[in-house]
Amino acid sequence: xxxxxxxxxxxxxxxxxxxxxxxxxxxxxxxxxxxxxxxxxxxxxxxxxxxxxxxxxxxxxxxxxxxxxxxxxxxxxxxxxxxxxxxxxxxxxxxxxxxxxxxxxxxxxxxxxxxxxxxxxxxxxxxxxxxxxxxxxxxxxxxxxxxxxxxxxxxxxxxxxxxxxxxxxxxxxxxxxxxxxxxxxxxxxxxxxxxxxxxxxxxxxxxxxxxxxxxxxxxxxxxxxxxxxxxxxxxxxxxxxxxxxxxxxxxxxxxxxxxxxxxxxxxxxxxxxxxxxxxxxxxxxxxxxxxxxxxxxxxxxxxxxxxxxxxxxxxxxxxxxxxxxxxxxxxxxxxxxxxxxxxxxxxxxxxxxxxxxxxxxxxxxxxxxxxxxxxxxxxxxxxxxxxxxxxxxxxxxxxxxxxxxxxxxxxxxxxxxxxxxxxxxxxxxxxxxxxxxxxxxxxxxxxxxxxxxxxxxxxxxxxxxxxxxxxxxxxxxxxxxxxxxxxxxxxxxxxxxxxxxxxxxxxxxxxxxxxxxxxxxxxxxxxxxxxxxxxxxxxxxxxxxxxxxxxxxxxxxxxxxxxxxxxxxxxxxxxxxxxxxxxxxxxxxxxxxxxxxxxxxxxxxxxxxx
Numbered sequence: 001x002x003x004x005x006x007x008x009x010x011x012x013x014x015x016x017x018x019x020x021x022x023x024x025x026x027x028x029x030x031x032x033x034x035x036x037x038x039x040x041x042x043x044x045x046x047x048x049x050x051x052x053x054x055x056x057x058x059x060x061x062x063x064x065x066x067x068x069x070x071x072x073x074x075x076x077x078x079x080x081x082x083x084x085x086x087x088x089x090x091x092x093x094x095x096x097x098x099x100x101x102x103x104x105x106x107x108x109x110x111x112x113x114x115x116x117x118x119x120x121x122x123x124x125x126x127x128x129x130x131x132x133x134x135x136x137x138x139x140x141x142x143x144x145x146x147x148x149x150x151x152x153x154x155x156x157x158x159x160x161x162x163x164x165x166x167x168x169x170x171x172x173x174x175x176x177x178x179x180x181x182x183x184x185x186x187x188x189x190x191x192x193x194x195x196x197x198x199x200x201x202x203x204x205x206x207x208x209x210x211x212x213x214x215x216x217x218x219x220x221x222x223x224x225x226x227x228x229x230x231x232x233x234x235x236x237x238x239x240x241x242x243x244x245x246x247x248x249x250x251x252x253x254x255x256x257x258x259x260x261x262x263x264x265x266x267x268x269x270x271x272x273x274x275x276x277x278x279x280x281x282x283x284x285x286x287x288x289x290x291x292x293x294x295x296x297x298x299x300x301x302x303x304x305x306x307x308x309x310x311x312x313x314x315x316x317x318x319x320x321x322x323x324x325x326x327x328x329x330x331x332x333x334x335x336x337x338x339x340x341x342x343x344x345x346x347x348x349x350x351x352x353x354x355x356x357x358x359x360x361x362x363x364x365x366x367x368x369x370x371x372x373x374x375x376x377x378x379x380x381x382x383x384x385x386x387x388x389x390x391x392x393x394x395x396x397x398x399x400x401x402x403x404x405x406x407x408x409x410x411x412x413x414x415x416x417x418x419x420x421x422x423x424x425x426x427x428x429x430x431x432x433x434x435x436x437x438x439x440x441x442x443x444x445x446x447x448x449x450x451x452x453x454x455x456x457x458x459x460x461x462x463x464x465x466x467x468x469x470x471x472x473x474x475x476x477x478x479x480x481x482x483x484x485x486x487x488x489x490x491x492x493x494x495x496x497x498x499x500x501x502x503x504x505x506x507x508x509x510x511x512x513x514x515x516x517x518x519x520x521x522x523x524x525x526x527x528x529x530x531x532x533x534x535x536x537x538x539x540x541x542x543x544x545x546x547x548x549x550x551x552x553x554x555x556x557x558x559x560x561x562x563x564x565x566x567x568x569x570x571x572x573x574x575x576x577x578x579x580x581x582x583x584x585x586x587x588x589x590x591x592x593x594x595x596x597x598x599x600x601x602x603x604x605x606x607x608x609x610x
Contacts (some may be wrong), residue, residue, distance in 0.1 A: 002469050019094065020094060023161070030558075031116075041595075043504040044093075044392075044430070044444065044499055044502075045093055045094050045332075045430035045431075046092050046094065046169065046276045046368075046431055046432075046496050046499055047092070047094045047095075047096055047430050048087055048090070048094070048095050048432070049096040049433070050079070051129075051399060052079070052097050052098060052100060052466050053074050053099055053126060053129075053139070053142060053355070053461070054391065054457075054463075054467075055074045055079060055083075055435055056077075056078020056083075056471060057063045057071075057072045057461075057463050058072070058463065059463050060468065062445060062465075064446055064447065064448055065124070065447075065460060066462075067278075068107060068125075068126070068463055071460075071461035071463065073126070073464060074142070075143065075144055075152075075548060076142050076143060076152040076153055076155070076156045077140055077142075077156075077276060078150060078247060079159070079160075081159060084160055084165060084392075085163060086404075087163075087165065087397050088164060089493065090489075090491075091277035091497035091498075091500045091501075092165060092500075093169055093498065093500055094303070095165050095167055095168060095170040096169070097143075097168070098129055098169075098399060098458075099139060099170070099172065099458070100139065100142075100153060101129075101132055101135060101137070101169070101605075102114075102131050102132070102135075102137040102140070103116040103127050103130070103132050103137070103266040104178075105141060106119045106125055106127065107118060109146060111148045112140065112459070113183055115181050115183065115414050117177070117415055118179060118237045120234070120235060120236070121178040121216045121261045122177065123259065123261050123449045123451035123459045124447075124448045124450070124459025125448055125459075126141065126263075126459060126461050128261060128262075128458060128459055129458060130170070130172050130262070130307055131176070131259075131262050132177055132180070133177045133180055133181065134182040134183060135176075135183045135185075135292045136186065136189075136294075138152075138153045138566075142414030142575055143327070146483060147173050153160065154191055157299065157300050158213040158300075161300065162166060165573075166302035167301050167302050168302065168303045168332070168334065169303075170304070170305050170306075170401065171292075171296075171303060172307040173306060173316075174246060174263050174264065174307065175245075175246030175247075175259060175263060175265060176260060176263060177263075178263055179238060180192055181608060182191065183422075186295070187440055189291070192207045192208070192265070192288060192405050193208050194495055195284075196208055196210075198241055199212055199270060200212070202270045202271075202272065202273075202414055204266075204278035204283050206242045206267060206284075207284060207285050207288065208244070208263055208264070208265065208266055209250065209263075209267055209271070210242070210243055210244075211241050211244070211250065212241045213424055214241055214242045214252040215239065215240045215241070215252060216238075216239035216240070216242035216243070216252050216253075217242075217252055217253040217262055218236075219254060219256040220256075220257055225256045231486045231563075238452075241566070243264070244263065244271075245258050245259055245262060246262030246263060247262075247264075248264060248271065248311070250271065250272060257306055262437040263299050265285055266283070266312050267283055267286065267312055268283035268313070270375075277313065279315050282319065282349070287562050289316075289320065289322050289326065290319070290320045293320060294326045294328075296329075297328040299329075301343070301466070302332060303331055303332030303333065303353075304332070304334065305334045305336065306334060306335050306336060306352075307336055308336055309335035309337050309346065309350075310335070310338070310346065312425050314342075314346055317335075317346065317351060317352065318350055318464065319500070321333055321350065321352070322351060325351070331355050332354070333354075334353065334356075335350070335352040335354070335355045336356050337355050337356055338356065338358055339359075340360060340384070343355055343385075345516045347388060352428055354392065354429060354465075355388075355389065355392055356392075357393060359383045360384070361381055361426075362394070362396065364377050364381060365396065365423065366396075366410075366544050367409045368411070368419070369409070369415045369419050369552055370410060370499065371547060373523060375514065375545060376510075376512060376514065376525060377526065379396055379514050381411070382426070382510065382512065385606070386525040387428065388428075388429055389427040389428075390409065391429055392429045393430040393431075394423040394424070394427075394429065394430070394431050395423065395434055396416055396423060397433060397437045398434050399424045399435035400455075400457055401417070401442055401455070402443065402454035403436075403442050403455065403456065404416045404440075405442035406441075406455075408440075412547075413440030413442075414440075414488065414499075414600050415483075415545075415547065417602045418543035418544060418545045418586065418601065419543075420491075420495060420575075420602070421495060421543050421576075421604065422528060422530075422543060424495055424496065425495075425499060425505050425530075425539070425541055425604075426530070427596075428508075430506070430557045431499055433496075435464075436456070436466060436467035438488065438489045438491075438493075439481060439485045439549050440484075441465070441466040441467050442466070443456045444465075447462045448460035448462075463574060464587075465609075466485065469481050469485070470489070484596060493601060495576065498575065498604070503520070503536075503539065504532040504533055504537040505537045507534050507550025508537065508538075509532070509533050509534070509564070510532060511531035511532070511564060512563070513529040513531060513555055513557075514529065516529075516555055517529050517554070517555050518555075518556075519551050519552070519553050520552050520554065524553065525546045526544060526546040527543060527544050527546075527553050528543045528555065529542050529543070531607075532538055533564065533565055535566070538565055538570070538608075539604060539605065539607070540572070540604070541602075541603070541604055542602075542603045543601065544598065544600065544602075546598065546600070547599055550599060552596050553590055553597060554594050555592065555593040557588070557589055557591055557592070557593055558589065559590035560589070560591055561589040562589035565609075567610075568589045568590070568608055568610040569586065569588050569610045570586070570587050570607040570608055570609060571585060571607075572585060572586070572587055572605045573606050573608070574603065574604070574606075575604045575605060576603060577601060578601075578603065578606070579607075580595060
């Protein structure tokens with residue numbers, strides 16, 4: 001009987017050992033999958049998007065559809081040395097100046113030989129920065145001296161470079177304003193549409209698409225605007241024949257929800273005949289748009305954020321990126337793109353350096369921040385993007401998205417803390433923030449065309465209240481930044497500076513620890529842990545997205561971590577967040593790390609080989 005018991009016990013031990021070995025192999029496999037050796041960018045880009053007409057405006061009037069005289073407007077000159085120095089201190093490496101190129105506006109600048117726009121096809125009082133009116137000029141609203149507007153922009157460009165920052169501007173390739181007309185184009189350059197045969201709906205030689213025999217109809221919902229009517233907003237704008245609208249609407253009667261103020265550019269794709277393509281010979285639009293890119297690159301612009309890049313054929317990007325980089329090899333191309341299935345083409349064929357990561361990481365983090373999503377969905381994102389992660393630009397705000405602090409998004413700027421850590425430190429690709437994000441701007445107010453939607457307007461003159469408290473580090477009426485805003489901005493400064501300067505973040509491997517982590521004894525749903533590791537720098541990131549509850553997380557550090565990191569024993573010290581307890585100042589591969597994370601916490605630790 002005793003022998004049978006001994007045999008049974010021995011058999012049980014064998015089973016347990018096999019189970020442990022199987023679990024270790026499983027964990028080792030998970031770790032192997034988590035470690036990626038992608039070649040990183042040579043520099044971690046930390047991008048700060050500025051809506052240029054709003055950034056330096058300190059007027060607080062904020063009347064719905066207010067005029068430039070009532071609500072004020074920011075100028076090129078408002079972005080002075082002090083402003084740029086403060087951005088540099090924040091950890092910024094690149095500034096994206098939005099709304100630079102001249103777009104359709106309602107304000108009358110005819111005395112400066114600038115053609116008047118019809119208000120029927122201008123959204124809001126100030127106009128959309130994505131309805132380009134002249135690709136070779138800058139927005140006159142932004143100049144102190146309209147006649148010197150280009151010189152003022154060039155001075156801003158030089159001022160930005162002098163502070164060690166690089167400049168990104170928008171390139172809008174898919175559409176232009178309905179009344180496109182360049183009065184600043186170089187001698188010998190022909191305007192878009194100048195030689196078009198308007199009797200044809202499509203020909204590869206045209207720059208636009210036409211609807212022969214049809215007249216454009218202004219959307220009824222846009223006329224009039226009550227007490228905010230304009231002299232030319234009468235519904236009588238004339239366009240015969242009508243052109244196709246920017247968001248691929250081949251109708252003379254687009255809706256107010258369409259991009260009705262814009263017209264679609266023709267890159268040699270016959271949309272109404274099974275999208276048949278005509279790319280040989282090179283279409284005229286390709287040549288014109290490539291020259292526009294070179295014009296701005298020659299001025300010293302360091303890169304382009306390319307609006308709705310996937311609405312333009314990838315073959316054009318293959319052509320133009322090579323053309324531009326042959327003359328300006330350091331120029332950067334960033335694609336606004338929302339179709340993950342197309343990422344590979346726009347990287348490998350189109351030649352883009354970076355792509356928006358909106359529909360995967362941004363959308364996932366937004367749901368987690370709102371309390372409706374799980375951090376368990378994060379590992380699948382980097383796994384799906386293998387080979388592309390280094391190309392992804394991460395963000396939580398931009399001009400298209402709702403402000404984090406708005407009730408439409410998270411309602412509290414502090415809820416961005418764990419999400420920003422993941423966004424900034426996950427990979428070597430760029431991290432971007434939107435002006436005012438670092439002080440919790442909530443995007444409140446019904447500014448005009450955009451309405452009360454949790455966003456900061458891109459269509460109207462406006463003051464951005466929380467951002468105004470910071471502008472140029474001065475105190476304006478209404479008081480300086482609150483204690484909470486100062487702390488939030490300090491967090492952004494610490495994180496972004498670390499992102500810009502850390503070799504582990506810029507060049508290291510990602511080691512995803514989610515599958516090795518238990519949260520309050522269960523699978524992690526509100527917490528997320530990961531490592532970034534390079535030869536001589538190892539950083540541990542711990543985050544808790546829960547809005548109100550402290551989480552106890554236990555990380556079973558894999559034994560094979562010693563091989564991955566080149567050592568098995570480490571001391572651990574805090575870079576951001578609260579220090580660990582004294583018992584956890586030393587950690588070893590193969591052992592457990594136990595940490596209590598407060599709500600909305602984001603802790604970063606340096607691991608040093610002992």
